[in-house]
Amino acid sequence: MKIGLYFGSFNPIHIGHLVIANHLAEYSDLDQVWFVVTPHNPFKKKSSLLDNYQRLEMVYRATKDYTKLKPSDIEFNLSQPNYTVNTLAYLQEKYPYYEFALIMGEDNLKSFHKWKNHDVILENHHIYVYPRISKHNPDNHQDKTQFDGHKKIHLVNAPIMQLSSTFIRKSIKAGKNVQPMLPQHVWEYLDEMNFYK
Ligand SMILES: Nc1ncnc2c1ncn2[C@@H]1O[C@H](COP(=O)(O)OP(=O)(O)OP(=O)(O)O)[C@@H](O)[C@H]1O
Numbered sequence: 001m002k003i004g005l006y007f008g009s010f011n012p013i014h015i016g017h018l019v020i021a022n023h024l025a026e027y028s029d030l031d032q033v034w035f036v037v038t039p040h041n042p043f044k045k046k047s048s049l050l051d052n053y054q055r056l057e058m059v060y061r062a063t064k065d066y067t068k069l070k071p072s073d074i075e076f077n078l079s080q081p082n083y084t085v086n087t088l089a090y091l092q093e094k095y096p097y098y099e100f101a102l103i104m105g106e107d108n109l110k111s112f113h114k115w116k117n118h119d120v121i122l123e124n125h126h127i128y129v130y131p132r133i134s135k136h137n138p139d140n141h142q143d144k145t146q147f148d149g150h151k152k153i154h155l156v157n158a159p160i161m162q163l164s165s166t167f168i169r170k171s172i173k174a175g176k177n178v179q180p181m182l183p184q185h186v187w188e189y190l191d192e193m194n195f196y197k
């Protein structure tokens with residue numbers, strides 16, 4: 001079975017994440033997509049981050065109606081900050097019969113050379129890259145990366161979703177209605193818990 005791993009803070013998970021994951025589960029050779037909730041992204045500050053289990057709960061609620069999409073708390077008990085190479089090694093040992101691939105936006109591919117042991121990741125795993133307009137490159141002219149044409153990197157024609165968790169958090173704080181940007185069950189939970197206000 002081929003599993004695509006979609007790593008993120010998911011603070012909160014939004015419909016952009018869900019559309020991408022569903023596209024990969026339905027239109028690529030991946031059998032399932034796992035949302036791996038990262039306790040601490042090595043490149044991000046921890047402030048404004050909700051508790052791990054609250055972010056996991058939102059991912060659980062967002063995915064419970066989709067058989068091919070699953071939440072994963074695998075990084076909660078691994079050492080922090082969470083380096084993807086370590087998580088992949090742990091998962092491969094725990095599930096030796098599964099084939100794990102990475103899912104990332106093309107903006108992330110541009111900084112992939114800075115990830116810990118990225119060469120080891122590429123040696124052992126395929127990466128599915130979907131189009132994404134970078135905050136730093138809004139015209140989206142295609143910068144070359146050292147990974148262009150790499151045989152383990154697969155470009156996927158998923159829709160471009162211009163949403164971010166940061167935008168949603170700021171909007172909630174400013175009293176805006178964010179309901180259409182979130183899966184319904186996530187919005188209900190978030191509203192009930194008064195998150196990000
Ligand atoms: N609108 C989107 N379309 C496609 N991919 C996205 C979108 N938003 C986030 N991602 C990607 O999903 C993964 C998890 O996202 P993450 O939890 O960091 O969300 P985010 O919306 O970018 O968060 P934040 O605004 O808090 O930095 C990352 O690989 C990120 O690049």
Ligand SMILES: O=C(O)c1ccc[n+]([C@@H]2O[C@H](COP(=O)([O-])O)[C@@H](O)[C@H]2O)c1
Binds near residue numbers: 038042082108116
């Ligand atoms: O392993 C690394 O060195 C590494 C560096 C930066 C990011 N990551 C992973 O990539 C995920 C998405 O990153 P981001 O910055 O787009 O939220 C994040 O949740 C981490 O799991 C991993």
